[in-house]
Amino acid sequence: MRSDLAELLREARTAVPPPRFDIEDAVAAGRRRRMRRRAGWAGTTGAATLALGLAATVLAPHLGRSPDPVAGSASPRTPQFAFPADPLIGNIQAADLEGTLRMSGTVLVAPTFQAALVTRPDLPGVRIEDDGTRHEYGIAAAVVVVYRPGAFDAAAFTGGEPVSVDGRPGRYLTSYQIGTGRPGGPAVAWQYAEYAWAVIAATDQRPAPSLEQLLGLAVALRSGEPRVPSLAFRLGTVPAGFTVQAAGTADPGLTVSLPGESFVSLVNPGGQEIALTLHPSWWGEHHGTAGEASCPQQGLCYTTSPDGKWQVEADGRQEAGDDELLAMLRSITFADPANPYTWFPLTTAVPSS
Structure with missing residues (x-):
């Protein structure tokens, strides 16, 4: 495993420039764009909602680090998910959770992670134009971030409630801040493979996905067909x-x-x-x-x-x-x-x- 990890990280370093774009950068980019817009979401108020992002301190990956597993646990030998060797190819497989939540395939890929959005098909966002035109689009109920082995420090989840994702160890936090001006929401982090973590974090509180739903989405995570963006x-x-x-x-x-x-x-x-x-x-x-x-x-x-x-x-x-x-x-x-x-x-x- 160690030699495979070293080879993977060498490929990630040589195939792209030194990693700058991570979850923190993604959040900052989205926040800057939203603060420049007049857009509004149905059922929300003000710029605090428009500035919604992910918790950069927790989710920012650290390339080359191999965090220890959660104390007293070990990830199974057979990984739940496997990354393509190419750092800019995504392969999260889309999934539905009993018709209530929908996990997309990969919507964003970078050298150290790939991400998918979880939406509620029955709860779209609505933008009203100045001329009265309505435009509907999907607001993420949660974000799924899957990190390459060694790219995520799970220390922030150490104090969370122990959970099992189809036999894989993880932690659940009831209050995990995912943006400025918003209260923290539920999140699950778990080891999908040795030294490899994934996180599902709620991004919408109308209402926030339950622990049962988060765990259902976590269990549903699978490698799909590799696709070039x-x-x-x-x-x-x-x-x-x-x-x-x-x-x-x-x-x-x-x-x-x-x-x-x-x-x-x-x-x-x-x-x-x-x-x-x-x-x-x-x-x-x-x-x-x-x-x-x-x-x-x-x-x-x-x-x-x-x-x-x-x-x-x-x-x-x-x-x-x-x-x-x-x-x-x-x-x-x-x-x-x-x-x-x-x-x-x-x-x-x-x-x-």
């Missing part, structure tokens, strides 16, 4: 030195699933990041001209599809210059975001710099 747009150019660090089909804050959404994070060896997100135009606050690119504020630029229905946001984290962002946006080729069969595999969606 696809994007609903293709870049013609990227700045020198930038390579893909994370990609997926969910809001980078891992709290909402929008139709047609695509996300990719690019980093360079110096740690500079550019995040690009495609979303429906009705979701964004910036209303640009169809087919044109612009920067309403420094380090934050947009382009709109020729039909005006979709936008790509380029967020340079106030580090990339507007000229770099605009060059990327003007090089974009749109697929049909409403038809995933037209999307571009990640391997061709982002050219080598």
Whole structure:
């Protein structure tokens, strides 16, 4: 096991730049985007809800660390889940829990983890446009984060209630803070394999998933068919030195699933990041001209599809210059975001710099 782990971590290090994009970065990206929007969720109030994210301190992975198992327990020899060798391929298998909760396949993948969203089919989010138009979309009831072996420190769960996930040891916390301005919610962390952990954390309290539901979702976690992420747009150019660090089909804050959404994070060896997100135009606050690119504020630029229905946001984290962002946006080729069969595999969606 030790030699396999060492080889896996060597591959993760050599295939991508030094890991910068982790759960903490995903949360920060989603929080920044939400704070810039006028969007509202049905049954929620104010910016505190829009700033919903994951608990970065607990969920931030530490590549190369192999945390000890929970005291007095040992994970089974046969793993419940196995990662692909490629650090940017996802393979969480979708599952339904008695028709009440639905776990997606992988919606976000990075070198040290992959994530899925749990939604309630009977409880969509609703956005009301200024003209009275209603748009429904899925709000995550919980987030499933599966970490590569050695990438998660489970110390925060040590004091939790011992639980068993199909014979695998874990811990349950009743109050696990997953965002600012919100009370903590229930969460389960368990060993799906030796030195390997997964976490299911509630992100919606209407009501929060029960312990029984969380454990049911945990038991349902399985490796599915490995899939290369696809994007609903293709870049013609990227700045020198930038390579893909994370990609997926969910809001980078891992709290909402929008139709047609695509996300990719690019980093360079110096740690500079550019995040690009495609979303429906009705979701964004910036209303640009169809087919044109612009920067309403420094380090934050947009382009709109020729039909005006979709936008790509380029967020340079106030580090990339507007000229770099605009060059990327003007090089974009749109697929049909409403038809995933037209999307571009990640391997061709982002050219080598």
